[in-house]
Amino acid sequence: MAPLTKKTIEEIQGIVGSDHCTTAPEDRVCYAYDASAADCLPDAVVFPADRDQVARVLALAHRDGFCVTPRGSGSGMTGGSVPVAGGVVMVLNRLNRILEIDTDNLVARVEPGVITGDFHKAVEALGLFYPPDPSSAAFSTLGGNVAECAGGPRAVKYGVTRDYVLGLSAVLPNGDIITTGVRTAKGVAGYDLTRLIAGSEGTLAVITEMTLRLLPLPEAVGTMTALFDDIRQAARTVSEIIRQRIVPRTLEFIDNASLGCVEKSLNLGLPITAAAMLLIEVDGAPLANTAALEKIAAICTSQGATQVTVADTKQAAEDLWRARKAISPALFNLAPDKINEDIVVPRSRIPDMVAALEALSRQTGLTIACFGHAGDGNIHVNIMADKKDPVQAERAKEATDRLFEETLRLGGTISGEHGIGITKAPYLGKEVGGAELMLMRRIKKVFDPNGILNPGKIFHLI
């Protein structure tokens, strides 16, 4: 990569204004990391105001050969927005307008810097619904969600971000502006560039506008929990609910270690003696919800649940979700370092995965805390360690390797929603074959022949 010269910085400042391009160390350090442990200082941080400025900065990068790493709030879990090769971090938070919520056609047009949770509130106020709900929704951006193809608890019923992106406006690494997809309910004109860019982790183009599909807001939501003395009973219950052809709105799994940590943080009176808790929601007409919850409660009980509780107030349900969303940061109570892998296995293999994790924890002596979207087989496995201790660091690495091996052996995937970024790049080749990786690398070259956009991501250096 070409270094960023003083002259180039001045040109960038000419495009975005000198207030919106900084090289001050105290600013650069704020944009050096994401929610993974990765950390690399950029040479400059640029805050474009609109698509035109994004395009002009990228045209400059194309001409001068410096690299650009786009980002939103930096809440990614795999280093996708960490500027590993230095250069410019392009922060898209100023492109933060909800341009349109079209209640006649159930679509919205938004800029990438809109906070996901704000968008939820805006559409819900109009009786509409945007299902993707990563746990980071209170601060992550829609642009980041689309770039990573974020999921969340509601994916079990409603699918992931990809399923709600109808069309994009984006800027190619050479500064060309493109428009993909449609703003209608469906469309098949040419290759699906929309879903190629969605989930490409900011490596193919910088998204500057998104057309998102909305649904009518479900009439009501019912929430319940089920407690188990044996984690394997909880795992089997997840499979059994799906086997009974019930697809709840959410079907979350929280193990004992996770329950304990989050209770310590929030003091909500969570059942910290349970081996595992399932947090289940259904949505639809109130009567149908009641019937579904009763059916699910019966399945939980038949599988050995020691307690089944329906949340009878909105506050009770909200507390449960507050707890669920606080787990990830709370786990640092257990150890200073956390390796968080969002593996997915076929839902019926969750009991096998749980058994494998128990064995792995015993063998390595490391605490492994699990929670996540069990309903779609997506378990967040957190290997807790103190990496300053070389023995623990080595064991954590070994546990990660074996976790991925077991995941693939069970027919799963190494990432359900966090993407590959840099932290999973060394493992991608274990899941994706050589011919397929070659196609992906060549597609990258089609979009970014000079390799200046978010370099070092997804593909392990060879």
Next chain:
Amino acid sequence: MAPLTKKTIEEIQGIVGSDHCTTAPEDRVCYAYDASAADCLPDAVVFPADRDQVARVLALAHRDGFCVTPRGSGSGMTGGSVPVAGGVVMVLNRLNRILEIDTDNLVARVEPGVITGDFHKAVEALGLFYPPDPSSAAFSTLGGNVAECAGGPRAVKYGVTRDYVLGLSAVLPNGDIITTGVRTAKGVAGYDLTRLIAGSEGTLAVITEMTLRLLPLPEAVGTMTALFDDIRQAARTVSEIIRQRIVPRTLEFIDNASLGCVEKSLNLGLPITAAAMLLIEVDGAPLANTAALEKIAAICTSQGATQVTVADTKQAAEDLWRARKAISPALFNLAPDKINEDIVVPRSRIPDMVAALEALSRQTGLTIACFGHAGDGNIHVNIMADKKDPVQAERAKEATDRLFEETLRLGGTISGEHGIGITKAPYLGKEVGGAELMLMRRIKKVFDPNGILNPGKIFHLI
């Protein structure tokens, strides 16, 4: 393209067996066309038995430079499986096994030659549901449906084929076998090759196996019709139902010309004096269905429906769908040639489109019959003409041009589910920009550097 030599034919016969590769004119003529008016004779027709044979034939094509056009039942509407450059038509109907229906995980593995309707029956017998339902489902194949990203009436609620494809096994034009995607409920490991190949109209790879997502079969279905004296009232009713945040399972529109033709064919006692009929279904719990149908009936009446009827027997509902699915062929009663375009507009613009079509019919003197998936804005517009009459042929061409112009002006797309193939290739550039088309052409080159797989499709020759 290289011609197919006698020696190459013998090599192909060595791979698939001499019974499964034919050059007889009477066989070749059967594989020269699809459901569009296009028609080109292949040099040979090959029927591989499995993925290995597909790969070996493609490796041969790669070595010798002859071209290969894959197909299933040949029911496509835009010439996607017509061998415009001659060479080999590769018929995938022998790869017709349902390999697995996994009731624990709600996924199925199937070969491309499985008839879509057979698959519907197989999963429904297990209480599961595969929503995509193109009108050709009784004879079209799942492989063709995935290659074209087929839709159907249920797309308004359930989305299109793309939304149900989790992973693929496919053969590249050089004979390399690839596996894409996952067999879990979600996954984001690398670029989304699965959805790039789905909808690529057989131009990137030959699909040999698909992992499809299933849903629980809805408990019950409720069916109703609403008749209107004014087609614009029917169009406004469609918009109003969506605006009231009701998303029915199907929301079909049938105009007077279509009603008349299909009644002439089937003699079902359809309301041939109505200006338009809406055919609406909801699914879910029986009580919820009743409530939804009542709400929809009230909207229909408030918008001017002259008659609203709930189908009270399964037979009555089946008759309505039999009529709906028979419209497309029945239209030939109106004129010997039919230009069938599956345009989509934002749902709220359907009234504008209906008005524009009335004007177009008046101005050209041609009958334009409309029906289709109004709920998602996808109207099948049939321009009826006798192309042997040069004046009518010219007017039909002019009407098509103006239809697409109007579609794009209203914010729509030129294809909702039929794909581009050869018949829409001249129009693709009106919807998709130059930079985007260049990306698509380069992606084609990544997969098929020698241009031997299904040449002449999607991209207009330049």
